[in-house]
Amino acid sequence: MTNTAQNITENGLTLVVGGTGKTGRRVVERLEALDVPVRMGSRSASPAFDWEDEPGWEPVLRGVEKVYLTYYPDLAAPGSAEAIGTFMRQAVEAGVRRVVLLSGRGEDEAQVCERVVQAAGLEWTVVRASWFAQNFSEDYLLDPVQAGEVALPAGDVPEPFVDADDIADVAVAALTGEGHTGQVYEVTGPRALTFAEAVAEIGRAAGRDIAFVPVAVGDYTAVLKEHGVPAELIEFLTFLFTTVLDGRNSSPTDGVRRALGREPRDFTEYARRTAASGIWNT
Structure with missing residues (x-):
């Protein structure tokens, strides 16, 4: 163990809420590589964490010094601020x-939750x-990419x-480090692409023809319902495509550079790395 890792380890237990999600599992992997003691915050863990089971949060928080906090289904969902407020009180x-x-980013409801966290009196970073x-390889867009046609209400x-x-x-x-307390990092890639351009890059990387088809929001949600997609996910996706994807987030930011001192990974790098795994050719 390096001296750096040893110092981190002595700082105490870190809870990763949503530890099986896209970012949570990556955070867990990195912390474990640093020999940081980690507690997984998920419904499959023991003790289990479930946002719908408030009395069950106390044993999950017991002995925890730091928390990576994600909210399911999304901070834009109704009741998120109240749930975050209760969680923060228990955390304190x-x-x-x-x-x-x-x-x-670009979600008014999420920024309400940010203020709840900031007001709790703990060291915080957003x-x-x-x-x-x-989303193109580990979420709801994987199946369409594999099928060769991605239809979305995105212009x-x-x-x-x-x-x-x-x-x-x-x-x-x-x-694990110092100098990040009180910081809000807006993180993006280094350049903006339309969904059509992103799908085209994926096709080139995978060596396949993958079509992008723009559709109306109503048609899109109707197809999701036919395929049994949960109503809360449909509502969230509708919010993303009709509100968040209105141009408010089109400009790249310097959040990754400010936090890490390096440039963010480019979408082309992601596409090549993911294509090499073969998942888009299944």
Whole structure:
């Protein structure tokens, strides 16, 4: 163990809420590589963490010094601010010292939750993100990519897709290092692409023809319902495509550079790395 890792280890237990999610599992992997003691915050863990089971939070928070906090389904969901407020009160009572919150870029409701975290009296850092590049490979867009046609209610508004690995790197830096307290990091990729351009890059990297088809929001949600997609996910996706994807987040930011001192990963790098895994050719 290095001296740095030993110093981190002596800082205490870190809870990763949403530890099986896209960013959470990456945060867990990085902390474990640093020999930081980690508690997984998920419904499958023991003790289990469930946002719907408030009485069950106390044993999960017991002995925890730092928290990586994500909220399911999203901070834009109704009741999120109340849930975050209750969680923060329990965190303070449990002796938590530092919280890193994953927030939503361009989401007014998410910023209400940010203020709740900031007002709790703990060391805090906010990491704001919008569309993950990994949505094309680890989420609801994987099946359409594999099928060769991605139909979305997205027009020509560009999005600087952020790599989930960059989010995890920023979160771990804020959890384990100094100088990040009181910082709001808006994290993006280095350039903005439309969804059509992103799909085209994926096709080139995978060596396949993958079509992008723009559709109306109503048609899109109707198809999701036919395929049994949960109503809360449909509502969230509708919010993203009709509100967040209106141009407010089109400009790349310097959050990754400010937090880590390096440039963010480019979408092309993500596409090549993911294509090499073969997942888009299944």
